[in-house]
Amino acid sequence: MDTVETAAGITQPDADGPLDSGLRNAVEQELPRTLADLCALVRIPSVSWAAFDREHVRTSAEAVAALVSEIGIFDSVTVTQAGIPGSDELGQPAILATRAARNGRPTVLLYAHHDVQPPGQDEHWESPPFEPTVRGDRLYGRGAADDKAGVMAHIAALRGLVAVTGGDIDLGLALFIEGEEEFGSRSFATFLSENKDALRADAIVVADSNNWDVDTPAITIGLRGNVTFRLTVSTLAHASHSGMFGGAVPDAMLATIRLLGTLYAEDGSVAVAGLTSHDAPTPPYAEDALRDETGLLPGVSPIGHGSILSRIWSQPALTVTGIDGPTVANASNTLTPSVSVQISVRIAPGQSAVEAAGLIEAHLREHAPFGAHIDIDDLDTGEPFLVDTDGWAVAETRLAMTAAWGVEPVDIGVGGSIPFIADLVREFPEAQILVTGVEDPDSRAHSPNESLHLGVFKRAILSEAFLLGRLNGRTGSTD
Template sequence: MTQQQRTDDRAGNGTEGTGRDDELRSAVELGLPGTIADLCNLVRIPSVSWAAFDRSAVAASAAAVADLARGLGIFDTVEVRQAGIPGSDELGQPAVLATRAARNGRPTVLLYAHHDVQPPGADELWESKPFEPTVRGDRLYGRGAADDKAGVMAHIASLRALAEVAGEIDLGLALFIEGEEEFGSRSFATFLQENRDALAADVIVVADSDNWDTETPALTVGLRGNVTFKLTVRTLQHASHSGMFGGAVPDAMLATVRLLASLHDADGSVAVDGLTRHEQETPEYTEDRLAEEAALIEGVTPIGRGAILSRIWAQPSLTVTGIDAPSVANASNTLAPEISVRISARVAPGQSAADAFAAIETHLRRHAPFGAQVQIEDVDLGDPFLVDTSGWAVTEVRRAMADAWGRDPVDTGIGGSIPFIADLVQVFPEAQILVTGVEDPDTRAHSPNESLHLGVFKRAVLTEALFLGRLDSGMPS
């Protein structure tokens, strides 16, 4: 069916479509208190997937999500499954997979989100306990309240509304709620291969992104890739007295500082040969808005060159996210023999993560000062992604967003990474991928005081309910 035929079909069924749309609006509205209560129950489970944390909490979270999926009464199967991590004998964290077959020629939609969360960080940095969901004003606070248990509940709530309104559903569905996205999706590729038939879909909705603001929806059409690794710099066999040898002996801290400084130009732009940028137009975004949303302190200026959003969406970045060095409290008058840092690089769309890592590694080895030894380990790569916006599913989800929010969506890039999308593209090359989300610029995902704007959440649920309801009605081909 052509796009014009689909448009004509919608016009010919306008009354029926509008009636169902109104019913879905009502179902989402009436179901919202229960949806938020279910979300709060999920937030109370400290499902941190990192290796140093209790795996039983992630298992409990998976079980809770599976119960929610079973409670919908629409799936043929609901299971908690695990897949192996390549290169090890370890299993990945548990994921939930629920499926139902399409009927009467309807398409199949794969709904993705993740139920694991980032570590909470220091409790004293939170205004309320990280795993005790708390409403203040129009926001729900808690670790995972937005990223991404709200994504989980957006799927559950939209399906709940659809089931209530439609009764018998013809739409094919696969609900895939991952359990280790925040820990690198280490078993993701294996899970896809082992469950390929169950996950196969015409459309994939990834509910793990952002919106333009609390009143304007966004469809994410570009994501940067990522390269992370541990860098260790050594200059001495053991620590030496800083007074006896300082001034002649290059300690590891000096070498590390000099090496890290070589990664950027004077204006903060990345200075690594071989890292590329993606040319694209970006919406207007001021330095004042950047300062507000990124919480710059007074007097601090932005770094880099070009339009602000180009720097965030379409150019590479390099950040030191951690350092192993003597603490100030335990500092002694010694020259440090070695220093380790964690580096997080973001890769512009259009360049593979492997090529970006090769460029960074070459730079570090060439610029190591004073003959310092450089060791690179714990490398993790994730490719960037550009959405093909020519498909009918993009048209349909944009229409659903406009109807749910009362405003047309903005096509956006995201400075962060969702590396597993490249795996989805590789395994399901014919599927149309839609990257949506429940977050907004004040969400503070991964940070203390993470929160969900409840108005944004309601509109995100309604968007998905309208989108799925229209597909279930058979409007698109």
């Protein structure tokens, strides 16, 4: 067969070989079933947050385990839970399926998560959040993209491989579908430790990220870390009449506003001394695209400095995500004694999240106005991550994506965080990490009207099927 060389120097067939052609047909034929299974999963409100019914997460886990068992190639499929460090509580149910490699083939760990974010207010959705609805070329529903589509991409790719091989495959497989990624992966480290041998792999595919657009795939090579915490600012032992004492006594709201303001520079970037940025090239991305994708209102300018994508991928960012204070409806002429805020800080690749947390706390204590008392609790950290793009697994993934999409993948960073990847790197330092996904810039994960582009979904499945097919024919992990 003739070959062509791509702009990136990738040499590949200029048409599908028999395996790729078979996989393409199998994925196409199975797509209606795949979408029906995805819709069934979306209907299960598997919110993993503490305030929601854990039984829904259990139901979701059992539904996924049944789909995995039906593939028929795993030696073991279990629904299991691990303990949360420092607690007697168990984490949410996860699915673990394993198959041993044969004849010198590599082993691949496939990761996704079946839990979802809370839906928010129903009135903000154009259709019910847990009733999957197709409008145009998109499937709407909570978890339709993040990350039940990632779960189904793994399952559908494996179904395709079984269809063209009759199940006679040599590739080693471990499938790990987590149940609490949206709630901080609190039992993840314990789960890895307890199942280290079962999860050990030469390559790890994490299906929980974005694509460049609906026509262009992406490999995520950089992830910001995170520091989240609750900050409580107090200035009074009790509330007082604002008319009687206002002007002489600083209330907690005033102190909080002043303190939060110190966290930002004039251009809106983060002003905490010691937080670093990562120097990396970024592809072109216009301000108009930012406005379109985020709904930035006319006249409102972007914040920060440097290229727009460097601000999102490679610089720290700080967001106040919640405030506990008097509501407008219950406002009275009162000096507020204490105010609590929830703060989320994204940490640039290359800096320790633990180090960053210390710098942020030092800044807050140093800048507390009027001698206000501050307290920091519910601290959580997740480490940033940079992918080594020189390995064989990345090269194989580029080939598979190019064949499936018809264009080469773009290397991207992601402004969000996937903290558990640092745990994977710690436990499996020799494994190559591949961060892929089914989302696109209009997916609106975590937001009302979350959606999955059906064309992206099909091509993501095909990419993974091609990758698994290539690895099933690969002898060893480094040749």
